[in-house]
Amino acid sequence: MPLKSETRDKLKAVSTATLCTALFKRGLRNQFMQDIHPLNASLPNMVGEAFTLRYIPAREDLNPITVFQNPRHPQRVAVEQCPEGAVLVIDSRKDARAASAGSILVSRLMVRGAAGIVTDGGFRDSPEIAALPFPSYHQRPSAPTNLTLHQALDINVPIGCGDVAVFPGDVIVGDKEGVFVIPAHLADEIADEAVEMTAFEDFVTEEVLKGRPIIGLYPPTEQQSKDDFVVWRKNNGR
Amino acid sequence: MPLKSETRDKLKAVSTATLCTALFKRGLRNQFMQDIHPLNASLPNMVGEAFTLRYIPAREDLNPITVFQNPRHPQRVAVEQCPEGAVLVIDSRKDARAASAGSILVSRLMVRGAAGIVTDGGFRDSPEIAALPFPSYHQRPSAPTNLTLHQALDINVPIGCGDVAVFPGDVIVGDKEGVFVIPAHLADEIADEAVEMTAFEDFVTEEVLKGRPIIGLYPPTEQQSKDDFVVWRKNNGR
């Protein structure tokens, strides 16, 4: 079940904070990746299905520099196989002491039409990656080649990333704040709900900046707040 | 004893580093909050009396999304009660895995005339908060609603924030480097001393950039340094 383009569009216009609240209401409290940050905070939202790559610790004899001569090396294969519109999500065991990938692979992924890349480790060539018009998220910059500490192993299996479970096909949303994982089967309904919540939050923000108190407005426990929101939606076409 | 406006003005013109040294001389070595950063580093200093909010870990049954419908929820109340000119300081137990607050509450606080907001956890909607002309400080962005991990409990009690003791009424100063806590009874004398120290440091910086060695100048163990400073003050009206 591919991600619908309408759902993708809706998710491009909502924040990870709003998504957190929507999932919290359904009992999913742990879908925001911990301590993962955008390299380029000026880009629009990243939205795409998860295509995953799993790393384990590198054993020195299995990870000489020559492994990249193997055309079947999983890191290279993942970059060439990640579908258009998908997000490559790498389980680096939260270890940023060596890189998860560098700018050449990230560039290739961008050119191939992927929607973005996420690791819970770090990227090398991070200044170059940050300059690409391509959403990328990591913990912190890390120059050492991935072979130093990571062995690429599995492609498109369920993983952990930033302490969140990521199943292939889950919908990954990244904004300037970080990265959120929507279970695949909830994507459409969450997108709808988040668009509604965003409209309300935008209304509230306007009201608050005009000087209105929060209590009774957010949440709208007073009828007047609800009425005003109806008017605001009409006036703002939302 | 409210913060004098002259003291506030003086503290707007000094750095947290200078304040650290002034308090170090008095035996207070631990007044700078650890690992707390400004969301918007282009703003002038934040100065205001501490108005505090204490969080404890959230128990799930006590923190459904519906708690915000209670007009007496301490987080909401704190935002509505924080005095004009004060800084809302939140004890989040250094836990940034869920948010301490989001942009709507921070906006409300700004509109109400508060001087700033500090948490030793993280804010959600951090890109929006960073865009406000309002000083805010946290550990790192965190999208999950505060209910996920934090229960707001107490208003205006002594707390810890970033490993520093904060008593209501203490004077909070934030600059681009971080946040400092001046015990209330010391605010006036420290402000005076810090202004003096700042003048001397500005003089030294000018001299150093002209090529003068540090030894004998900083600290001014040579009489010439002291004399030159006297002239500099006169010339610069400080």
Next chain:
Amino acid sequence: MPLKSETRDKLKAVSTATLCTALFKRGLRNQFMQDIHPLNASLPNMVGEAFTLRYIPAREDLNPITVFQNPRHPQRVAVEQCPEGAVLVIDSRKDARAASAGSILVSRLMVRGAAGIVTDGGFRDSPEIAALPFPSYHQRPSAPTNLTLHQALDINVPIGCGDVAVFPGDVIVGDKEGVFVIPAHLADEIADEAVEMTAFEDFVTEEVLKGRPIIGLYPPTEQQSKDDFVVWRKNNGR
């Protein structure tokens, strides 16, 4: 054996990521400092021989504010003795709870012609340091005076910094990503090799951005890739 100016120039044009790979091939896997970041990411590469300063934990009775009146205080002496073109590297035991140095000392170092400064702790006056046209690297901003937690002890002895061994005279290279340590005896050959690698990586990046797949190209396991690189070098004068 001073750092040759040609070697310095070459290292100004390569990245720490490339250097990591070059040393990885020689079995040195741990030469990139962990969690150390530039204060000013707009500067060109920092390159210089290591001149070191070692801190131990501060005992309160040995570190009153008056110690700076001693013209032989090691921190001050290090700043006045660091050779032109060298990088002052400070072992702060990865403890950023108090500063390693502040803007006045860093300014002095700049004026004296040093190539840069690195600590695995934090700097105070970090906004001022970040505004200097002088490469500086640390873990995070830290306003408390160094006396709070650090006692400067030794000058130009082998140290650890960011979990890397640094011997006086090792060649320190910093870019926007972080800081790398080249053992002194390898500097010339590594510089040559890194320049070659950089040319190839620039070629690959161009090709990738044009749409070429990675496999066979990076590394160049296909002869066509090697041939194209030869042409590219000629065309680009590299």
Next chain:
Amino acid sequence: MPLKSETRDKLKAVSTATLCTALFKRGLRNQFMQDIHPLNASLPNMVGEAFTLRYIPAREDLNPITVFQNPRHPQRVAVEQCPEGAVLVIDSRKDARAASAGSILVSRLMVRGAAGIVTDGGFRDSPEIAALPFPSYHQRPSAPTNLTLHQALDINVPIGCGDVAVFPGDVIVGDKEGVFVIPAHLADEIADEAVEMTAFEDFVTEEVLKGRPIIGLYPPTEQQSKDDFVVWRKNNGR
């Protein structure tokens, strides 16, 4: 509503692991204190209502050694006021760099009839405390006096301890594995359920040690398992 003595007796005979499962079934996933260990692992279970003490970071001028001469110092008062049968639970902000209390206070607490003591920091005189026939739990030994880093502030307010919310009157259970917090209103029903679960687990353990496979037995998805348990209860008087 004091803790019923039958409930206390039941909780003395169950494990914190069993309690975790019982609360997990009710959606409370975070009631086991993280990284808190018994000083004396040979004692029977600790069971009692929480009587709390809250610490904030110590400011040096407020915490000279002379504060203990004040008969109203909250740490001393807490030890003298903790009710018989209660557990003193100290919020030390998970900071074990200085002690939460020492053997003399713990001895006094024991003599007064308290049920035990818990901190998420460390105890000093830990070898002496470990030798007392009195349940005590901490993170790790810590010799420095509490005044070094902790200021005792509040008595019997809601706190966090080991990342768990603790409200005065909650029922604290400690075994050789660690410490669990039962919300007061659930204590009776949880005690009943845990006794039942324990009987079943004891039956399963016996069966498993005799060689029976887990599947179908644990949980008892096969009718035979349920039948055998009925027989076992009768035979064992449980």
Next chain:
Amino acid sequence: MPLKSETRDKLKAVSTATLCTALFKRGLRNQFMQDIHPLNASLPNMVGEAFTLRYIPAREDLNPITVFQNPRHPQRVAVEQCPEGAVLVIDSRKDARAASAGSILVSRLMVRGAAGIVTDGGFRDSPEIAALPFPSYHQRPSAPTNLTLHQALDINVPIGCGDVAVFPGDVIVGDKEGVFVIPAHLADEIADEAVEMTAFEDFVTEEVLKGRPIIGLYPPTEQQSKDDFVVWRKNNGR
């Protein structure tokens, strides 16, 4: 290629420290699991081939208590399938905030003839596990059910455990100090070498306790040391 029984016997008589040195000589520097400890330090060495179980973070909707009613739940299946003589090694992502397994499963594993169990998280019912005559290793006790934070996913795939790569069939050796991973293809030769090294270390220890200096003896750079060892071996039948 199963583990030879002679190799198993040899490995029962050597220490993880000796094994570390043997692998260090071959360039494998990272085969000792970090921060993993025996629950029962009175048992002889654990030796067996790795049979692995991989956990990812638990998503709440996929991990209700009822999942254990599924006879195909991977955690249960792993316990029933782990071969006789093998060690069950669990990748818990170094997260000990919830259990990896409890005493009933560990008992079943013991009864089925496994050689031991290792997790880089924690066990629940740890006091009961510690009392079993069965080698078990973890980070620290943890009472919450694994469902709280872990979802069992894969059986017998390559994993990371305690920052070490573990491939199915690797030989796992545990002693009172911790757990070591020998790549399968090296097991025989390492066992031989470690037995030799152990003989020499036992000789050296005896000599040192008699008062002999280390230099020249350890390593045996003096011929006399080598000669004495020859005699010692003969006298001691080793």
Next chain:
Amino acid sequence: MPLKSETRDKLKAVSTATLCTALFKRGLRNQFMQDIHPLNASLPNMVGEAFTLRYIPAREDLNPITVFQNPRHPQRVAVEQCPEGAVLVIDSRKDARAASAGSILVSRLMVRGAAGIVTDGGFRDSPEIAALPFPSYHQRPSAPTNLTLHQALDINVPIGCGDVAVFPGDVIVGDKEGVFVIPAHLADEIADEAVEMTAFEDFVTEEVLKGRPIIGLYPPTEQQSKDDFVVWRKNNGR
């Protein structure tokens, strides 16, 4: 100025907790090593002058296994030079991922008459070391040879250990709780004071166990407490 034998004897009879308080009164708040534990908790106090060894991170090319063939390797030399009655204190940068030393070196140190050994890393062969009648303290067991991560560099220079400054000749005291550093010039007076404090604490403990309240007794703000202590001292010959 060697440690007087009377001072040594006095320090054998007091606790690190008591010493912490004595130094706290003099403004030295940071003399207890953090997170350092005895391997053998059944031994009497360790007391001796510090003889130090400094490690830096190991660079692979400088630390092959053959370095131990050099009779001047600083680790071996330190063990052979540590004076009788002294404590070898190793600065391992708090990194326990590889060993600081193993049982053979520790045995040699014991045989040579040293008073003990301390590292802020870990020991290998820790079970053997724990069985020696020789005080040893570390963070946690660690089997990998020190060459993996540590290069021994300096002997008997000032170091940091467990976040405490240690100068050669400082008096190191270890008990079941941990390790304390007394600045050399204070050793005699602190020993006297600690013996006095210990007598009072023993008196208080007896009284408390008899049922006496703490307030007025500890500290002895009531005259009766002081009078009773005088009698107790006479009766107990202290």
